[in-house]
Amino acid sequence: MADRKLGDPIARDPDHRNDDHRDDLTAQSVSIVIDGHQLHASPGETLLEAARRVGVVIPTLCHDDRLKPTGACRMCLVESSDNRRMVPACRHPVADGLEVVTDSARVQRHRRSLLSLYAADAPDGILPGTELDAHVLRYGLEPTLPQAEAPRAGRPDDDNRYILFQPDRCILCARCTRYCDEVEAVAAITLAQRGSQTTIATVDNVSLLDSTCELCGGCIDTCPTGALVERKAADRQEDFGDLEPVRTTCNYCGVGCQFDLQVDRAENKVVRVTSPAPGLTTNDGNLCVKGRFAYGFIGHPERLTEPLIRDKSGQLVATDWDTALQRAADLLTGVRDRHGKDSLGFISSSRCTNEENYLVQKLARAAFGTNNCHQCAAT
Numbered sequence: 159m160a161d162r163k164l165g166d167p168i169a170r171d172p173d174h175r176n177d178d179h180r181d182d183l184t185a186q187s188v189s190i191v192i193d194g195h196q197l198h199a200s201p202g203e204t205l206l207e208a209a210r211r212v213g214v215v216i217p218t219l220c221h222d223d224r225l226k227p228t229g230a231c232r233m234c235l236v237e238s239s240d241n242r243r244m245v246p247a248c249r250h251p252v253a254d255g256l257e258v259v260t261d262s263a264r265v266q267r268h269r270r271s272l273l274s275l276y277a278a279d280a281p282d283g284i285l286p287g288t289e290l291d292a293h294v295l296r297y298g299l300e301p302t303l304p305q306a307e308a309p310r311a312g313r314p315d316d317d318n319r320y321i322l323f324q325p326d327r328c329i330l331c332a333r334c335t336r337y338c339d340e341v342e343a344v345a346a347i348t349l350a351q352r353g354s355q356t357t358i359a360t361v362d363n364v365s366l367l368d369s370t371c372e373l374c375g376g377c378i379d380t381c382p383t384g385a386l387v388e389r390k391a392a393d394r395q396e397d398f399g400d401l402e403p404v405r406t407t408c409n410y411c412g413v414g415c416q417f418d419l420q421v422d423r424a425e426n427k428v429v430r431v432t433s434p435a436p437g438l439t440t441n442d443g444n445l446c447v448k449g450r451f452a453y454g455f456i457g458h459p460e461r462l463t464e465p466l467i468r469d470k471s472g473q474l475v476a477t478d479w480d481t482a483l484q485r486a487a488d489l490l491t492g493v494r495d496r497h498g499k500d501s502l503g504f505i506s507s508s509r510c511t512n513e514e515n516y517l518v519q520k521l522a523r524a525a526f527g528t529n530n531c532h533q534c535a536a537t
């Protein structure tokens with residue numbers, strides 16, 4: 159998995175489609191041509207989905223495979239034989255006999271002028287490393303437009319420690335609000351105001367902490383411009399160049415979400431957590447508040463880093479794993495020998511993985527011969 163920096167483009171799994179579309183698929187297929195590739199597509203598929211299957215790249219901004227397409231940003235416009243205007247590939251359905259061109263001079267010209275409009279609306283410039291920045295680097299800006307005023311309001315009183323909204327970077331793609339509604343089912347944030355003043359707000363513009371927000375951070379993850387960022391990340395002045403991603407399994411519960419610890423090797427410190435791209439792991443690009451933000455314990459000075467056993471005076475002293483495990487085994491077998499196997503009980507946790515829970519009951523039954531084992535999720 160490539161290193162994902164602040165708002166990096168998400169490498170989508172081309173076969174991962176949103177469920178509403180999957181439901182619409184029928185056994186019938188239609189024949190279309192995309193950039194000279196003849197292919198069969200299923201009714202209900204979009205041009206974007208069909209194009210991805212033959213390796214044709216169409217740039218997107220408001221699209222996220224987990225969300226219903228809205229066609230808000232116009233980044234994905236392509237030429238299609240069923241319409242004299244260009245159509246948004248992310249929501250235009252395939253139809254039999256369609257001929258689609260995704261890289262004509264007209265399409266390229268549209269991309270450059272659209273990106274110029276977005277750039278003109280970004281008083282602080284386009285944030286490097288974001289999806290929007292990647293499109294600018296790939297397609298260019300033309301014409302060069304004067305900088306527009308920044309009429310969008312932020313939430314200056316939002317004192318939450320985790321999520322920062324920078325309205326001048328917002329392109330109103332609504333990925334954040336749709337994610338919050340469609341994936342998180344929370345709808346803590348919404349599009350508010352009208353026209354150029356449209357912005358991302360909470361009810362009465364209260365702090366996220368006073369809203370229904372669950373601080374899952376999914377809005378940060380899906381934002382293509384860095385308008386929504388992790389506050390701690392912003393505190394680093396967006397310096398993420400040298401971070402090394404380390405893929406691991408979250409240990410806060412037994413779901414098994416995968417995430418990438420972003421490690422600053424110079425400081426030997428985890429400075430962020432990001433989710434793998436949707437469609438690749440069990441959590442489909444999603445994380446909860448603990449998985450995404452509660453990583454401070456990893457480098458906490460009071461964290462136990464080696465096993466402890468009690469010495470003769472009852473004081474805890476550091477030891478190696480072999481010694482600690484042998485001590486535990488001796489004490490457990492001592493209790494069993496003195497009081498019988500059913501004097502022992504083994505309690506596991508739903509925060510452990512399936513495999514760990516399996517091993518605990520195996521230890522109880524096979525090693526100590528008792529069925530006295532329990533786990534909180536069993537009640």
Ligand code: SF4
Pocket residue numbers: 321334337338342344345346347366370371372373374375376377378
């Ligand atoms: S953190 Fe999660 S719940 Fe809160 S606004 Fe963002 S997407 Fe919604």
Ligand code: SF4
Pocket residue numbers: 327328329330331332333334335358377380381382383384385386
């Ligand atoms: S905050 Fe980001 S995801 Fe939300 S509308 Fe603005 S640009 Fe899109």
Ligand code: FES
Pocket residue numbers: 217218219220221228229230231232233234235246247248249
């Ligand atoms: S990605 Fe198609 S309109 Fe935004």
